[in-house]
Amino acid sequence: MAQKRAEMIVETRNKLIKAAREAFATKGYADSSMDDLTAAAGLTRGALYHHFGGKQGLLQAVIEQIDGEMMERLSVIINEATNTWDGFIDESIAYIKMALEPEIQRIVLLDGPAVLGDPSQWPGQSACMRSTQRSVQKLIDEGRIERVDAEATAYLIMGGLRGASSWIAHADDPHSASERAIEGFVRLASGLLHK
Template identity: 65%
Template sequence: MARRRTEMVEETRAKLIAAARRAFAAKGYAGASMDDLTAEAGLTRGALYHNFGDKKGLLWAVIEEIDGEMVERMAKARSEAKSLWDGLMDEVSAYVEMSLEPEIQRIVHLDGPAVLGDPSQWPTQMACLRTTQETVEALIAEGTVAPVDAEAVARLLNGAALNAALWIAASDDPPAVTARASEAVRRLASGLLARP
């Protein structure tokens, strides 16, 4: 009985997140009505309130789902690289380039900060920061990166990638801005490399 209830709760949450994700991508957060979201999911407003508290809570859940997918894609880019350094650069580039995708632009980089505040303070960003810091520490240990404060580097590198993504999402010409931003972030990062 408890297992069935848990499955029903998970199914309800998944339906609401899927409906919200489609609506937020198509209409934006402000343009997506809670009545339309719940009707599309075949549920009531009560289900939304019970599972997410409010529309803002639902946006958090949608961003967490998208962010999880982004992290998987970044990890894949890193794992396919020839070296740890190339992996870090490929991971940063993948993050920046995902800003070209309309769903990510609208939900994560435009509506997310407008509704939820500074994305550098989101729990998902904190997890990325820890991963980047660990990678920088490993690069310092192997001698690829000069001895430097790994936390400071991680914060600045993640900040550069995040700000590049926000710039791309808000620009009138995202592909052109992406090329400029990707090149600039790579050049900035290259200053970390240990010199022979």
Template identity: 50%
Template sequence: MVRRTRAEMEETRATLLATARRVFTEHGYADTSMDDLTAQAKLTRGALYHHFGDKKGLLAAVVEQIDTETDQRLQAISDAAEDDWEGFRSRCRAYLEMALEPEIQRIVLRDARAVLGGASPESQRDCVESMQRLIDKLMKQGVVEEADSQALASLIYGSLAEAAFWIADGEDSRGRLTRGIDALELLLRGLLVKR
């Protein structure tokens, strides 16, 4: 038996993830066979089983990777904003806009929901906690009305997630995005301290 180095194992895992992302985006989870996927990756089914257990495990790993990248993109939006409120608004808006990206639309918003039941509890918790920290900061600055920040974060995250599913699932995704952003702006204005 040939022993593979850690670097080779990591490269195999990365190749499977990259291939799965491309193939799942192009064909969807249901229409992707493990034989076609491993052939395109130039790897064996055994490699897929070793690293991910099965096709569903591979999908979960792909979703986790995309979620991590999405979080980084959203954080960069917050960091680049001229003030924290604008960063928060832009971040929420960007989350909805990402529902139009083919990879996110197909893998995260359609296939993950159908196959995995949606985002993992850890991913959801991380999103809510991140949003809660932003809301706490905005409350301390006197920008957002005082309220339970965890409740607000849960409500806003849930609203954004459902709106993203709604945008991705429709025939008129661009029109739905426009209407979703209008509704989001109305919702967010309701958070502001009345002056």
């Protein structure tokens, strides 16, 4: 009985997240009504309030899901790299390029900060920060980059990547902005290399 109830809770949450993700990606957060979201999920407004506290909580859950997927994709890139430096650069470039994806651009980069505030405070960003800090520390330990404060450097890198991603999302020509951001990032990161 308890297991069946737990499965129903997960199913309800997943239905709401799926409906919201589709609506937020196509219409945007502001133009997605709670009635439309719950109707698309085949549920009531009460279910939305019960599980997420409202539309803002649902947006947070959608962003957490997308952040998790982004982290999985970035982890694959790191794991497939031939060395730590290439993994660090490739992961960062992939993060910048994700700003071109319509769903990420609309939900995570445009609507998310407008509704939820500073992205550096989101739970998913903490995982990203830890991953960047681990990469920086590993590069220091390998003697590949100069000895720097790994935590401070990770915050600078992630702040730069988030800022560039936001710029790309708001740019008149996102593809050009992305190419310029990648070139700038690689030049800046190369300054860390051990001389």
